[in-house]
Amino acid sequence: MDHAGAPTGEPLLTTFARWIASEDLAIPDDVRRHARLAILDTVGTTIGARLSPDFDQVSPFIDEAEPGTSSPLIGRAGRASTSDAAFINSFGAHLLDFDDSQGDMAGHPTAVIFPAVLAVAERDGGSLRDVVDAYAVGVEVAARLGRILNPDHYDLGWHPSATIGVFGAAAGAARLLGLDAARTQAALSLAAAFSSGIKASFGTSAKPLQVGRAAASGVQAALLARAGATGRENAFEHAQGYARVFERKDPQALPLTTALEGLGTEWALVHPGIIIKQYPCCGSTHSAIESAAALAPLRCEDIEQVLIHLHPKRRGHVDRPDPRSELDAKFSVQYTVARALLAGTVTLTDFADSAHRSADAVAMLAKTVVADIDAPDTSVADRYVASVTVRTTDGRSLHRTTPVASGREPGRMLPAAKIIAKYENCVAPYLATDRAAALRDLILGIGAESAGDLLRLTQPE
Structure with a gap:
């Protein structure tokens, strides 16, 4: 479904919602291929986070509840509620600062969006193919919002991984839940209300924690919208809405149509693409x-x-x-x-x-x-x-x-062999070689397997 632009006067989040909920939305094979590599990388960095002295900071949110009322976690024992599982897994994904980034978003998309859609899929029995597609949709929304907000948004001190990532998490969760356009719009408007995160957190555990909260907020926004919660359709452009508050500008001065050009035909996962880190630091x-x-x-x-x-x-x-x-x-x-x-x-x-x-x-x-x-x-x-x-x-x-680090140039993702090698290095201290290989093959060959299948392979041995 190609949206060259929105109908005159239609709020931006409404246009996104119609696209997200469309039955005609199709994910190209090359987009799925890039998505799988990004997910593999993030699963690796999440498991590798067990090396961090801050790994157990989120332990108050982990319990031993029975299956059916909670979700298992990536690379750690215990279970948590759906939104808390998104929070904990997202925190772990970003904890080492070894997770991917994306140029338009000026932040880290997969650490926010993938844990959100994975938690929803595990709750509702979604397949890993559904997870990949919902993740791709979430990245697209976050990247396109970043395209019109940055670099000013970043320069003002906001942390886009959290403040923009929450929209991607909500979009992906809404797609996975099969929400209609009206409820998807509500989820995005709630994401605008829930958005937070500041760059002053850099260098402290508040940084991965605020990324985790963005993932949890995206899940909550979608679940609340499904239950009937509402938000302003024009929460983005309103005189006291997101753009005015987070940009300090008249929303009409923002290039809103830029967010919609090529929607459905040009995918941010391919160009400018996902930036896979080669070094575990900023x-x-x-x-x-x-x-x-x-x-x-x-x-x-x-x-x-x-x-x-x-x-x-x-x-x-x-x-x-x-x-x-x-x-x-x-x-x-x-x-x-x-x-x-x-x-x-x-x-x-x-x-x-x-x-x-x-x-x-x-x-x-x-x-x-x-x-x-x-x-x-x-x-x-x-x-x-x-x-x-x-x-x-x-x-x-x-x-x-x-001029620019390897893998950061637009349209030139780090080679698959290097991404796989990085994943293997991250998980080697915690997973046996055969289990690490099975997890890798499951992610790169995603089909009808369930989110639970992936989560079981990440568990401590």
């Missing part, structure tokens, strides 16, 4: 990491100074010269570049067992300076350029600039 550090890795390996004692140049929009939340925790270190470009210079990469072990306080890390941090780079700012992609210059004790100057 994506704003990745171009600098790649620049540093190209200069590695170096020895700490041979380095006199490290100069990192970043776009000021990136520098604002990753210029952290003295990270205070493993989580804080994930947002320190100084620390992540130091690891890349010494080892040629950055891995999960660099954020465990107080590695950020090791002697070589402390010495490298003392030698590192961060400054703004002179770069254009015509698009979000322009903001990811980074350079690293190393001055050595013997007088050499080593330099490398990376």
Whole structure:
């Protein structure tokens, strides 16, 4: 079903709702293929989150209730209600900051949307094929809203993974529940009412927690809409609605038609696509990491100074010269570049067992300076350029600039082999090789299997 634009005066969320609820909506095979790879990656990062010292923070929401009244969880024992299962699994998916992102959304779509639709499918007996299709619909809605809201929305301090992700979670859940257009619109309007999340949370557990709340809120919005709850049709454009509050602009000044161009024929999962992370830390550090890795390996004692140049929009939340925790270190470009210079990469072990306080890390941090780079700012992609210059004790100057990290270029998803290898590395400490392979094959070959089939394979052995 192709919507080149909305009828004159029709609210944006109403147009989205008609598309989401349409019986003619068809998901192309290449979109499903990209969706499966993104889901595989997120299942891997969620299971891998057991490495984090913050893994058990959500334990108050886990219980041992009987099947039929609660859902099993990804990679952990216990059960939870449908919305709490979405919350817990979403928190785990984002906890390592190793989950995917998406350029239009300027956030992390799969960590919010996939746990939401998985929880609803497990509750209502939906197939994994239904999960994939609902996930694709949710990503599309979130990406298209991000297209008209960003970069201003991001620059104002909102955390789009949560504030925009909630719409994707609600859209996907509504599709999975088979809501009609009116109730789907209500779910989206409720998502607007439930939206929250701030960038001040970066470097603390509030960040994955607010992503988890977005997933839970999306589920709740869809279930409440099914039960008859309502919201304003024009909750997005209203004088005191989402766009005015979250953008500080007249909604009529926003390019609303941009959100609808090619709807149903052009899919965000394919272009610009999903960005799969190669390093378990903030994506704003990745171009600098790649620049540093190209200069590695170096020895700490041979380095006199490290100069990192970043776009000021990136520098604002990753210029952290003295990270205070493993989580804080994930947002320190100084620390992540130091690891890349010494080892040629950055891995999960660099954020465990107080590695950020090791002697070589402390010495490298003392030698590192961060400054703004002179770069254009015509698009979000322009903001990811980074350079690293190393001055050595013997007088050499080593330099490398990376315009954009691998896998982040529009339309160029990280190769499937690398995504699979990342998944296998994440789950290796927790799943036997044969079970990890069975889970991988189930996700990549998704058909009529149930959400419960996937969840059972993720359980601790």
